[in-house]
Amino acid sequence: MLREYLEKLSNLDGISGYEDDVREYIASCAAPYASEMITDALGSLFVFVKGKESPARPIVVAAHMDEVGFMAVDITGDGLIRFETSGGIDPRVMIGRRLRGGDKKIKGVISLKAVHLTTRDERAKAVTVGKLAFDIGATSAAEAKNYISIGDQICFDEEFSDFGDGFWAGKAFDDRIGCAIALEMMRSPLPYDTWFVFTHGEEIGLKGAGPAARRIDPGLCIVLEGSPVADITDIPLHKHAEKVGEGPSLWMMDAGTIYCRDLNRRLKAEAEARGIKCQYHLSSSGATDGGQIHKGASGARAICISPPVRYVHAARGTVKVSDAENAVKLANLALEIGGKEYV
Amino acid sequence: MEDLKTRLFRLCSAFGPTGNEQEAAELAAEMLKPLVDEVKILNTATAVGIRKSEDPNAPTILFDAHIDQICLIVTEITPEGFLRFTDIGVDQRMMPGSRVTVRTATGDIPGIVATVPPHLLGKDRTSAFKMNDLLIDVGGLGSRVRIGDFVIFDSEPFSMLGSRVCTKAMDDRACFIACLHMLELLKDKKLNWNLVVCGSSSEESNGKGAAQATYIYEPDFAVVTDVTHARTADAPQVENLLGKGPVIDIGNESEPKTAKRVAELARAAQIPHQFAVHLGRSGTNANDVQASRAGVRTLVISLPLIYMHSPVEVGDMNDIRNLGKLMAEVVMDDEIRRSVK
Numbered sequence: 001m002l003r004e005y006l007e008k009l010s011n012l013d014g015i016s017g018y019e020d021d022v023r024e025y026i027a028s029c030a031a032p033y034a035s036e037m038i039t040d041a042l043g044s045l046f047v048f049v050k051g052k053e054s055p056a057r058p059i060v061v062a063a064h065m066d067e068v069g070f071m072a073v074d075i076t077g078d079g080l081i082r083f084e085t086s087g088g089i090d091p092r093v094m095i096g097r098r099l100r101g102g103d104k105k106i107k108g109v110i111s112l113k114a115v116h117l118t119t120r121d122e123r124a125k126a127v128t129v130g131k132l133a134f135d136i137g138a139t140s141a142a143e144a145k146n147y148i149s150i151g152d153q154i155c156f157d158e159e160f161s162d163f164g165d166g167f168w169a170g171k172a173f174d175d176r177i178g179c180a181i182a183l184e185m186m187r188s189p190l191p192y193d194t195w196f197v198f199t200h201g202e203e204i205g206l207k208g209a210g211p212a213a214r215r216i217d218p219g220l221c222i223v224l225e226g227s228p229v230a231d232i233t234d235i236p237l238h239k240h241a242e243k244v245g246e247g248p249s250l251w252m253m254d255a256g257t258i259y260c261r262d263l264n265r266r267l268k269a270e271a272e273a274r275g276i277k278c279q280y281h282l283s284s285s286g287a288t289d290g291g292q293i294h295k296g297a298s299g300a301r302a303i304c305i306s307p308p309v310r311y312v313h314a315a316r317g318t319v320k321v322s323d324a325e326n327a328v329k330l331a332n333l334a335l336e337i338g339g340k341e342y343v
Numbered sequence: 344m345e346d347l348k349t350r351l352f353r354l355c356s357a358f359g360p361t362g363n364e365q366e367a368a369e370l371a372a373e374m375l376k377p378l379v380d381e382v383k384i385l386n387t388a389t390a391v392g393i394r395k396s397e398d399p400n401a402p403t404i405l406f407d408a409h410i411d412q413i414c415l416i417v418t419e420i421t422p423e424g425f426l427r428f429t430d431i432g433v434d435q436r437m438m439p440g441s442r443v444t445v446r447t448a449t450g451d452i453p454g455i456v457a458t459v460p461p462h463l464l465g466k467d468r469t470s471a472f473k474m475n476d477l478l479i480d481v482g483g484l485g486s487r488v489r490i491g492d493f494v495i496f497d498s499e500p501f502s503m504l505g506s507r508v509c510t511k512a513m514d515d516r517a518c519f520i521a522c523l524h525m526l527e528l529l530k531d532k533k534l535n536w537n538l539v540v541c542g543s544s545s546e547e548s549n550g551k552g553a554a555q556a557t558y559i560y561e562p563d564f565a566v567v568t569d570v571t572h573a574r575t576a577d578a579p580q581v582e583n584l585l586g587k588g589p590v591i592d593i594g595n596e597s598e599p600k601t602a603k604r605v606a607e608l609a610r611a612a613q614i615p616h617q618f619a620v621h622l623g624r625s626g627t628n629a630n631d632v633q634a635s636r637a638g639v640r641t642l643v644i645s646l647p648l649i650y651m652h653s654p655v656e657v658g659d660m661n662d663i664r665n666l667g668k669l670m671a672e673v674v675m676d677d678e679i680r681r682s683v684k
Contacts, residue, residue, distance in 0.1 A: 079504075080576055088461045090468055096437030096653045098498070098509075107501050109509055113578035114651035115434040116626075123436070126471050133576055135657065137503025139586070147504070163453060164482010228460035233421040233478055241463055286462035310480065312460045314440040318482060 001187065002324060003168065005029065005180035006160065010170035013100070013155040015069035015086040016204040019043050022065040026179060026198050033186040040215065043200040044208040051190030057219025057343045059335065060195045060300070061185065062209065062289045063178030064202030067171065068313050070134070070154040072101065079138030081108070081148050085129060087203030092126045093314040099134060101154030106147040108136035156315040167318045174312040175202065177319055177327075178224035181305075184328050185335070192339035202289050206256065209289035213296025219343035221302040222334050223290040224327070226309035226319065227251075227281055240282070242308040244320050247277025248327035251304035253284045256291020260301040263342045267303070267334055276329045277322070281306070301342050305331050344527075348508065348660055350374055351520045352500035355512040358446060360414030360493045361431045361547040364388035367410045371519060371542035378526035379540065385559070389552035390542035392526070393560075396534045402683045404536040404674060405562035406525070407553045407628050408518035409546030409569065412511065413652055415443070415479075415494035424485030425457065425478040428494060432547045434652045435474040441654060442497035443479060447487045453497060454479040496654035506586070506660040513656035515546065517663055518568040518646050521589075524667025525674070535680050536564075546628050553628035557635035563683040566642045566670060567596075569627040570658070571619060573647035585647045586659045588615030589666040592643035594622050596629035601642050604679055608672040614665050619645065640683075644669060 014022040023045045027037060036048035045065070068087030075081055081101070094110050101108065110132050115123065134154055138144035148154075160170035182196050195216050201207030213221075227249050231240040242249045250264045251257075264280075271278040281304070294302035307323035345353070354374065359367020368388040375392030376382050383391045390410065395401075413432035420426055426445070443454045457478040461468075481488065500510030519542045526540060539560045543552030546569070557565060571592075572578070573585040583590050591609070593602040609616040624630050625643050633641045646666050649657045673679060 076576065078576060090439075090458070090461050090464070092436070092468070092472060093440035093458050095439075096434075096441060096650075096655055098501075098655060106504075108503065109650070109655040109657070111650035111653045111655050111657075112434075112436060113575045113581075114572050114649075114653075115436070116651065117572060117578050117581065124471055126469050127436070131577060135503075137505055137507035137509070137657070139505065143504060161453075163455075164480075164484050167482040169453075169455065169482070228462040230459045230463045231423075232457045232459075232480065233423045233425045233427075234476065235459065239463060283463060311440065311455060311458050312462075314458045314460070316440065316442060316455055318455065318480065 002180055002184045005183045006168060006177060009176035009179050010160040010172050013153060014066055015153045016066040016201040018153040019065040019200055029183050030186060040211060042208050042211060044212050045198040047196040049186050049190055049194050049196060051192040051194060053192055055192040055339045055343050058195055058216050059192055059339055059343060060197050060216055060218040060221045060293060061182055062197045062199060062221060062293060063182045063224040064175045064199045064289055065179060066201055066203050068203050072148050072150055072152045072154060075141045075144045077141050079140050079144040080133035080135055081144060083134055083154055089313050091129050094132060097315050098157040099154050100157040101134060102148040102152040104147050106136050107157055108134050110134055158316050163318055166321050168321060169316055169318045171316060173309045173317040173319050174226040177226040177307060177309060177324060181224045181327050181331055185331055191336045199289050206287060206289055206292040209292035210296045213293040217297040218300045220338045221290060221293045221300045222331060223288045223302060223304040224331060225288050225304055225306035226312055227306040228286060228312045229308040229310055242279055242281055244308045244310065246279045247323055248305050248307045248330050249279050249281040251281040254287050255285060256287035257294055257302055259303050260342060263301060263303050263338055266337055270333055270337060271330055277326050278330055303334060305334060344377060347520060347524055351517060352510060354516045354520065355500055355510040358495060359410055359412055360495050361411040361545050363493045364411045364544040368542060371410050374523055375540060378523060385555055387552045387555045388544045389556050391556055392540045394534060394538040396537050398535060401535055401537050402563035403539060403560060405539040405557060405560055405565045406522050406670060407541045407543050407567045407632060408522050409515040409628060410519055410542040411544050411547055412495060413547055417488055417490055417492040420485045420488050424483055425480055426488060427478060430474055432652055436471055437653045438477050439472055443494050444497045445481060445488060445492055445494045447492055449487050452481050452484050452487060454481045498654035507657055508660055509655050509657045511654045511656060513648055513658045514570045514651055517658050521568060521663045521666035524664055525670040528668060528671040529674060532675060536674060538674060543628060550628050550631035554631040554635060557632045557639060561636060562639055564640050565632045566644060566673060567627050567629040567632055568644050570648035570651060571645035572651060573649050575649050583617050583619060583647050585649055586662060587617050588662060589669050590617045590619045590645040590647060592619050592621055592625055592645060594620050596621065596625040596633055596641055597643040598640060601679060605673060608676055609669055612672055614669050
């Protein structure tokens with residue numbers, strides 16, 4: 001059901017602090033498998049699924065529910081909506097995009113004055129967020145306020161679809177692909193009791209992860225993510241980070257975590273033996289919930305499994321279907337091996 | 344007949360990049376058909392609708408709105424299957440992360456303009472991307488693409504608040520729709536002109552559609568209608584405003600005397616209107632139309648538009664309707680008619 005889960009999750013809107021719809025959907029999908037479900041004070045969802053055995057210490061499989069997006073901060077007299085980014089988004093990818101915001105999901109656009117009206121200097125420089133506005137066609141603040149309030153979320157207006165030769169495309173694959181993989185894992189009998197943790201606020205500083213770690217105090221944490229990759233022409237090979245089509249990646253190190261080397265090596269070897277495509281993530285920038293979980297309580301071994309996703313933190317990303325499917329296999333393998341020897 | 348907005352959305356969704364306008368021209372011709380006596384598509388992919396006057400000695404008035412849209416053209420398929428491209432009229436600041444449609448010999452395929460995620464970007468996030476450095480990702484279907492394939496923005500039309508609408512290709516299909524509205528208003532009226540309406544090709548490159556139509560139909564007077572900039576928060580110096588009516592141009596390509604008369608007609612008919620001055624070129628087909636054959640008298644009436652040349656151009660349906668109304672007033676005016684011949 002990977003495609004169904006991802007389609008639904010990608011189309012739902014939920015920036016950090018607004019994960020409610022996403023959480024509700026995940027909870028409804030998880031309910032048949034859960035023997036316990038908790039929502040904590042910050043909005044993270046904990047789903048306990050019984051497996052064949054109890055592990056020596058708790059096992060956490062973590063994916064974050066929030067996506068990068070925007071928050072309305074001001075409504076101008078002209079009816080334009082000023083915003084801030086929630087999570088890191090390059091202003092250059094916001095221009096000319098369609099978005100939807102507020103409870104009514106009103107559609108609007110972010111754009112700039114016509115190019116004909118720009119100077120060469122203006123064209124050469126990237127624009128800053130402070131200069132941009134979300135335009136829903138309102139001509140006064142009063143009109144705009146019927147649809148948007150200060151603090152409302154605004155998300156890229158994208159619909160999930162098949163794409164190209166064996167890809168899926170849509171918004172928020174970081175980290176709805178991780179959430180979808182987690183849901184898919186629940187559908188098969190698990191080797192060990194597992195806490196599936198769907199965290200709040202990863203994009204704004206791994207917020208939900210620390211409290212999640214202290215609630216569960218895991219011995220092993222498997223983070224599920226959508227990896228940033230740049231395997232496109234012109235980018236030098238050493239800056240690609242991963243290659244689309246070569247399977248999900250295992251992360252080695254990032255700004256928050258040094259992942260469990262031994263388990264990574266075991267998994268890579270096991271995966272190869274079983275014909276599951278798998279690669280290493282070759283960048284050490286960025287961070288995942290692992291950063292807060294592995295050190296958050298009495299200490300957990302952490303790994304991160306993620307299929308490569310092109311264009312994370314832009315409006316529309318893509319993932320190769322085979323990479324996503326192999327990520328499910330690799331995550332199940334990680335649970336099997338990790339739960340036995342790396343807890 | 345479908346309402347004006349539905350036709351606008353349909354026309355703006357048709358494939359008609361500069362140099363490859365056939366599909367858009369065919370749809371424009373289909374839309375002209377119920378409103379005129381005769382419809383043709385010229386070999387430059389320009390759609391023409393003709394209504395003849397009952398008076399065999401009547402002069403000819405021609406209305407021009409271009410139906411071509413800004414586009415990209417594939418220049419290379421890289422070994423990794425990404426597409427490099429050149430552009431006609433595209434604002435490169437819109438490109439990163441944009442959705443596009445590539446028309447290949449074996450059908451349309453969707454593409455995404457590639458971006459490098461912030462996690463992997465170097466220090467430089469302060470310069471705008473250059474068009475030549477951008478790539479289109481077609482999800483591994485690069486082998487279906489050929490050099491020279493045309494690419495347009497992939498952007499669904501939608502209604503905004505009030506009477507505002509947002510879609511690609513408002514420039515200049517919105518003005519063609521205004522011409523249709525003009526024809527609707529003139530449907531049962533007796534005409535003292537032979538009336539020619541063109542949905543012309545290639546304004547964004549060389550204006551060949553308008554030049555050809557003007558040469559063939561030899562108008563005694565021509566009205567060119569194109570979009571013009573309206574004020575935005577980041578362009579406060581722009582005079583014209585969205586929603587305040589068609590813009591009557593005054594200058595070298597829009598006869599001041601006739602422009603003044605059109606303003607009188609607008610006031611009398613209570614059509615909201617604005618003004619713009621262009622001493623030299625108006626930046627529209629008027630330049631080619633005016634210079635056609637031994638010279639043609641021209642007038643430019645424009646439609647205010649914001650975010651021009653982006654995938655999300657925004658206009659106002661009331662402006663479109665009022666533009667149509669004003670152009671109908673021009674056709675029915677005895678003074679302008681008498682000023683010819």
